[in-house]
Amino acid sequence: MTNHILRIDASLRHTESVTRDLLDRITARFPNATVTERDLAAGLPLIDETWIGANFTPLDARTQAQNTALAFSDSLIEELKSADTLVLGLPVYNFTVPTAFKAWIDLVARVGRTFQYTDTGPVGLLQGKRAIIAIGSGGTKSGSDIDFSTEYIRHILGFIGITDVTFVTADAMMMDADVALATAHSQIEALAA
Numbered sequence: 001m002t003n004h005i006l007r008i009d010a011s012l013r014h015t016e017s018v019t020r021d022l023l024d025r026i027t028a029r030f031p032n033a034t035v036t037e038r039d040l041a042a043g044l045p046l047i048d049e050t051w052i053g054a055n056f057t058p059l060d061a062r063t064q065a066q067n068t069a070l071a072f073s074d075s076l077i078e079e080l081k082s083a084d085t086l087v088l089g090l091p092v093y094n095f096t097v098p099t100a101f102k103a104w105i106d107l108v109a110r111v112g113r114t115f116q117y118t119d120t121g122p123v124g125l126l127q128g129k130r131a132i133i134a135i136g137s138g139g140t141k142s143g144s145d146i147d148f149s150t151e152y153i154r155h156i157l158g159f160i161g162i163t164d165v166t167f168v169t170a171d172a173m174m175m176d177a178d179v180a181l182a183t184a185h186s187q188i189e190a191l192a193a
Contacts, residue, residue, distance in 0.1 A: 005035045006083035010101040011091045011136070012041050018136035018170050018181070019089030025188050026087050026132055026168065036079055040100035045072060047106045055110060073107040080108055085130045086162065088153075092137035092171075096148040105156055114160040124161025131157050132191065134168045134184070142169040166191065 007027055011017040027035055047055075051073070054066035062070075080086065090097055108114055115124050133153055135142055142150050154165050168191075170184035 003033060004083050005030060005033045005085045005087050006038065006079055007035055007087045007089075008038045008040060008101075008104070009089045010040045010098045010104075011089055012098065012100075013091075014041065017089075017091070018173065019091050019134045022134035022136065022168055022170060022184055022188065023087055023089040025185065026134060026191065029188065029191050029193050030085075033085075036083065038076075038079060038104075040098070040104060043100050044103040044107065046103055047073075073110065074113075076104065076108050077110065077113050080114070080126065083129065085132065086157075087132050087134075089134045090136070090149060090153065092135065092140045092147075092149050095140055095146050097152065109156065109160055122159060124159055124163075126161035127163075129162045130164045130166075131162050132166050132168065135171060136173065137171045138174045139172060142167065142171045 005027060007023055009017075009020055009023060011019045013020070027033070050066075051069050054062060054069040055073075057066055088101075090101060093099075111117065114126055115122050117123075133150075135149060137149075140147050140149075150167060157163070157165055168184050168187045170180045173180045
C-alpha cells in the first residue's frame with residue numbers, strides 16, 4: 001500500500017497535457033496516499049562548475065557557499081527519499097525526455113546520496129520504491145528504435161535503486177489518439193493500488 005507519492009510533472013503544457021491527465025488518473029488510484037507535487041514546467045537550475053565542486057567536496061569540508069549551492073538538490077533528494085512511489089509524467093520531446101527532467105536527474109543522481117560506488121560497481125541507494133511513468137508522445141512508439149526515453153528512464157531510475165518501474169503509454173498519438181489514450185487508460189485501471 002502506497003503511503004506517500006511524489007508526483008513529478010515534466011510537461012511544459014498546463015492545459016491539454018496528456019501526461020498531466022494520465023497522472024491525475026494514476027494518483028486517483030491511490031485515494032489514501034499523501035501526494036507531494038513537483039512541477040518542472042518552469043524549469044530547474046542547471047548544474048554548473050560551482051555545483052560540481054561543492055558536490056565533490058566532502059560534507060565536513062564544505063563551505064557555507066557550497067552548502068548553499070547544493071541546497072536545492074538536497075531538497076529534491078529529500079522529496080524522493082521520503083516517497084514510497086514516484087509518479088512521473090513525461091512527454092516525449094524530440095525523441096527523448098524534456099530538458100527540465102534531465103536537469104532533475106542531474107540534481108538527484110548524486111554519489112553518496114542516491115547511489116554509491118562499490119568494488120563491484122555502482123549501487124542505488126533508493127531501493128524498495130516503486131515508479132509509475134506516464135509517457136505521452138505524438139509520433140514515437142514506446143520501445144521502438146527511435147524511442148530514447150523509456151530505456152533511459154528505466155536505466156537512470158535503476159541506477160539510483162528504483163527497479164520496480166511500470167510504464168503507462170499514450171504513445172504515437174498522432175497516428176490514433178483514441179486508441180493510444182484507451183490503451184493508457186486500461187493500463188492505469190490494471191495498476192495495483
